[in-house]
Amino acid sequence: MNTMNSPLIRIGVFYDGNYFLKISDYYYFQHERKARISLEGLHEFICHQVAEDEDADVRLCQITEPHFFRGRLSATEAREKDRLFHDRLLDDILMNMSIQTHYMPLKTRDGRLQEKGVDVWLALEALELSMTKHLDVVVLIAGDSDYVPLIKKLNTVGTRVMLLSWDFKYTDFKGENRVTRPSQLLLETVNYAVAMNEVIDNPVSKYEPLVDELFVNTPEPSAYPNVATPRPAYVPTAAGPEGSIGISTIKNLKNGYGFVVMPPNNLFFSYADMSEGQDFNELHEGDWVEFTVGRNHRNEDCARNVRKVDAPAETEEEDEEYDNEHEPESAETSQL
Known part of the structure; x- marks a missing residue:
């Protein structure tokens, strides 16, 4: 007392x-x-x-x-x-x-x-x-x-x-x-x-x-604010020049960082690279994300402004190609 x-x-x-x-x-x-x-x-x-x-x-x-x-x-x-x-x-x-x-x-x-x-x-x-x-x-x-x-x-x-x-x-x-x-x-x-x-x-x-009340109930602010850019619908391709927009899937996640699938090298990102309003802890391996190609302090490609998006829809051309590759064999060809 x-x-x-x-x-x-x-x-x-x-x-x-x-x-x-x-x-x-x-x-x-x-x-x-x-x-x-x-x-x-x-x-x-x-x-x-x-x-x-x-x-x-x-x-x-x-x-x-x-x-x-x-x-x-x-x-x-x-x-x-x-x-x-x-x-x-x-x-x-x-x-x-x-x-x-x-x-x-x-x-x-x-x-x-x-x-x-x-x-x-x-x-x-x-x-x-x-x-x-x-x-x-x-x-x-x-x-x-x-x-x-x-x-x-x-x-x-x-x-x-x-x-x-x-x-x-x-x-x-x-x-x-x-x-x-x-x-x-x-x-x-x-x-x-x-x-x-x-x-x-x-x-x-x-x-x-x-x-x-011991815990913060709002997402952490991002060091790299979100840049509103139209999202292209395409599958992973090689990383473009700095500032270009990409979309791909998350390869793996660790304690506060992860990698985005982007040939020829996967792109590193951390929780600090999430877009405003996005929570790193809500990401899962395999999720589709949109990002901006950036450069880190070692002058290497990395992902910035990372945000979760829906998987891009397959185009009609992709559907047709898939159907042709998986078309059932005819009775004649099945006997060869």
Whole structure:
């Protein structure tokens, strides 16, 4: 229970950004919900969970300090990896939620991008704000044991700590097993531990509406808006010049990307290449799609503005050719 003179319970929410985005990707690409985590819905859930754990009125539980920490690619690297749009989209969402962002540059070591210093920065900000802004509860969205010293220090200044964590495993498109699991030491150190995967998959009745609101129910915006162009009715042919319109079938789909049948080489596309209003998760192998021929950062052909369409109708000429090829044999020819 809040021991300060004010009945308001001040909540600080601190996101380990890469951890949160990995969770959101899991629910979008792997989980049956096929939707991303809603920050607005998550904050509403946090207020209700804090109210229950602190035995307080939910109206008096307010998030006053939301902060998002993440390692980030440089503008040049993000452009080369086709990430500029999605980084900006994330910024828009965080800005509209009044979540303060803290970015550190990702460093390349031994050919791999590495995130260094983000957890330390998060810990310093959480401790300082707890002391200067008198936070009653700090909510960590993280899973690393590196935050254990922070939790112990926050307790010494009278701030309780709630951990939102996820425990799940899945097989990626390479057939490799992936596991996301919070540190056991972290779970044992916090004041309130909330296993979000259990909350989502087995919600108690009173929390069912809150759980439904944890997910975004609208398709992701596309980096490449739809261009209205008449759809030609033809079967797959070789890819034309950049900007030309094609129609073909989906050869295969993986975790967030797929290939369109287009001789001589199949065309790569990802969820970011879907036309506006189209949902990648509604595609199936064998579906017909219309697309625009584009070029990726490696100057290779790819598919942009991908949208699902009806299969093209066969022409009379194609029907006649098919009938001739499959015409029943005569009595004479059948005896040869």
